[in-house]
Amino acid sequence: xxxxxxxxxxxxxxxxxxxxxxxxxxxxxxxxxxxxxxxxxxxxxxxxxxxxxxxxxxxxxxxxxxxxxxxxxxxxxxxxxxxxxxxxxxxxxxxxxxxxxxxxxxxxxxxxxxxxxxxxxxxxxxxxxxxxxxxxxxxxxxxxxxxxxxxxxxxxxxxxxxxxxxxxxx
Amino acid sequence: xxxxxxxxxxxxxxxxxxxxxxxxxxxxxxxxxxxxxxxxxxxxxxxxxxxxxxxxxxxxxxxxxxxxxxxxxxxxxxxxxxxxxxxxxxxxxxxxxxxxxxxxxxxxxxxxxxxxxxxxxxxxxxxxxxxxxxxxxxxxxxxxxxxxxxxxxxxxxxxxxxxxxxxxxxxxxxxxxxxxxxxxxxxxxxxxxxxxxxxxxxxxxxxxxxxxxxxxxxxxxxxxxxxxxxxxxxxxxxxxxxxxxxxxxxxxxxxxxxxxxxxxxxxxxxxxxxxxxxxxxxxxxxxxxxxxxxxxxxxxxxxxxxxxxxxxxxxxxxxxxxxxxxxxxxxxxxxxxxxxxxxxxxxxxxxxxxxxxxxxxxxxxxxxxxxxxxxxxxxxxxxxxxxxxxxxxxxxxxxxxxxxxxxxxxxxxxxxx
Ligand code: SF4
Numbered sequence: 001x002x003x004x005x006x007x008x009x010x011x012x013x014x015x016x017x018x019x020x021x022x023x024x025x026x027x028x029x030x031x032x033x034x035x036x037x038x039x040x041x042x043x044x045x046x047x048x049x050x051x052x053x054x055x056x057x058x059x060x061x062x063x064x065x066x067x068x069x070x071x072x073x074x075x076x077x078x079x080x081x082x083x084x085x086x087x088x089x090x091x092x093x094x095x096x097x098x099x100x101x102x103x104x105x106x107x108x109x110x111x112x113x114x115x116x117x118x119x120x121x122x123x124x125x126x127x128x129x130x131x132x133x134x135x136x137x138x139x140x141x142x143x144x145x146x147x148x149x150x151x152x153x154x155x156x157x158x159x160x161x162x163x164x165x166x167x168x169x170x
Numbered sequence: 171x172x173x174x175x176x177x178x179x180x181x182x183x184x185x186x187x188x189x190x191x192x193x194x195x196x197x198x199x200x201x202x203x204x205x206x207x208x209x210x211x212x213x214x215x216x217x218x219x220x221x222x223x224x225x226x227x228x229x230x231x232x233x234x235x236x237x238x239x240x241x242x243x244x245x246x247x248x249x250x251x252x253x254x255x256x257x258x259x260x261x262x263x264x265x266x267x268x269x270x271x272x273x274x275x276x277x278x279x280x281x282x283x284x285x286x287x288x289x290x291x292x293x294x295x296x297x298x299x300x301x302x303x304x305x306x307x308x309x310x311x312x313x314x315x316x317x318x319x320x321x322x323x324x325x326x327x328x329x330x331x332x333x334x335x336x337x338x339x340x341x342x343x344x345x346x347x348x349x350x351x352x353x354x355x356x357x358x359x360x361x362x363x364x365x366x367x368x369x370x371x372x373x374x375x376x377x378x379x380x381x382x383x384x385x386x387x388x389x390x391x392x393x394x395x396x397x398x399x400x401x402x403x404x405x406x407x408x409x410x411x412x413x414x415x416x417x418x419x420x421x422x423x424x425x426x427x428x429x430x431x432x433x434x435x436x437x438x439x440x441x442x443x444x445x446x447x448x449x450x451x452x453x454x455x456x457x458x459x460x461x462x463x464x465x466x467x468x469x470x471x472x473x474x475x476x477x478x479x480x481x482x483x484x485x486x487x488x489x490x491x492x493x494x495x496x497x498x499x500x501x502x503x504x505x506x507x508x509x510x511x512x513x514x515x516x517x518x519x520x521x522x523x524x525x526x527x528x529x530x531x532x533x534x535x536x537x538x539x540x541x542x543x544x545x546x547x548x549x550x551x552x553x554x555x556x557x558x559x560x561x562x563x564x565x566x567x568x569x570x571x572x573x574x575x576x577x578x579x580x581x582x583x584x585x586x587x
Pocket of ligand 1: 548
């Protein structure tokens with residue numbers, strides 16, 4: 001299970017990163033193997049991106065991350081590449097839903113001050129991002145505890161298996 | 171607390187008063203999936219360890235995206251859907267029934283105040299019936315099939331007020347394309363749009379569907395309208411019992427209120443490759459087209475076929491172009507047959523294909539050649555949308571598509587009405 005406190009290195013991207021950039025249509029339909037899918041993460045705009053990722057790293061982007069199709073392969077490829085969370089100023093709606101449903105934490109925050117290769121700390125429960133080396137602290141809207149539980153379970157499928165259905169209150 | 175329509179409908183489905191930004195688990199009144207999304211939803215449903223759907227009465231599957239199927243990969247998926255439907259006893263609309271969004275409304279599955287989810291992005295169409303309806307992923311749909319519930323983030327709302335008198339030759343498609351050009355593809359991301367104003371009131375319910383259908387092209391979660399006498403009349407023979415319309419409170423909070431006067435607009439075209447790349451027809455008139463398509467959940471209803479037939483009647487489709495028409499549902503097809511519309515279209519040289527999505531998404535028929543221009547009544551013109559990334563798609567009203575079919579180039583329909 002993923003801990004609530006995340007720490008990792010930043011891979012910085014721009015605005016409007018669409019689902020075709022995240023995982024090209026060439027692979028989307030070809031395989032149901034998520035590990036294989038992950039090897040092609042973002043390769044059209046950043047060749048060898050997958051090799052540069054260490055487990056727990058972050059993707060940090062601008063506006064409208066994940067726009068385009070509604071396919072769940074996009075957050076899956078990111079998750080299986082080992083990315084701990086995606087931070088962006090805004091997310092496309094279906095990407096946002098799908099990410100939570102597959103257990104990929106996504107965080108809405110002003111990302112202007114976060115730079116490539118920064119090491120950041122994210123506390124999902126408290127709703128806080130910090131870059132200790134630069135003394136930067138950014139606050140984020142924390143997830144409601146039950147949504148956090150879905151993310152921590154690893155997604156909706158695992159959540160349903162574990163708890164048998166939805167939480168009683170939200 | 172004064173609430174928007176979205177806040178009111180979601181509140182009624184989770185037994186507490188919600189506000190924008192809240193994340194809730196809400197009850198779902200109706201859920202749909204089509205042949206592009208249902209197979210994965212079935213797979214996830216099983217992976218969740220589920221055996222039985224929460225209700226047979228509240229779920230429908232549709233075979234519309236590749237109907238009839240072009241190859242055995244897809245017919246195998248259709249079979250998987252049929253087996254699941256038989257096992258679970260849910261509603262099923264097989265090949266030839268028509269497009270999910272059109273059939274769902276015709277069959278009375280949706281009513282005002284409902285919360286509807288669909289594993290298809292154009293589920294927002296039902297907003298025209300005052301229902302909070304939105305597209306979801308396959309995992310979402312599997313969870314809904316299992317539990318009857320979904321997690322939702324209560325959206326902020328934008329109001330779009332459309333005023334003025336609709337000029338001749340301008341239809342609801344032109345009005346939404348014009349608004350698209352103003353709002354932009356991402357102008358309403360995650361928002362609920364409430365469409366209002368004298369223009370909406372003056373439109374038929376069918377025309378209102380065209381507008382609500384394209385709310386998602388602005389990034390919106392849904393596109394809601396209020397119930398009036400026309401809505402009531404339209405619903406009368408489709409849904410039983412009293413309807414419960416939801417109106418926004420005065421003083422409800424909107425992130426933006428946009429006002430457009432459409433009195434002076436002309437027919438609109440969305441040029442390749444994005445829906446907000448809209449232009450008045452004057453800018454693109456004369457562009458040669460090789461394929462024309464009338465159909466889809468945006469503009470494949472009886473009213474649309476009627477407009478096309480009124481323009482094509484007694485005229486001929488240009489030999490440089492093929493015109494393909496897909497009635498949006500079996501009911502639309504039958505009504506159009508009875509009214510003589512289909513024979514007028516075929517006599518003009520149109521090819522009528524079976525009800526369903528047909529050429530819209532390039533999964534089974536009418537795929538354009540490299541370099542060809544297509545004029546279509548659909549809602550998306552992304553690169554590759556119709557099955558060929560090297561074709562160019564222009565979106566327009568049924569009148570504009572019909573007029574262009576006669577001349578073999580993009581044509582102002584006002585010359586033919
Ligand atoms: S007609 Fe086109 S837009 Fe509508 S549901 Fe079918 S594929 Fe989607």
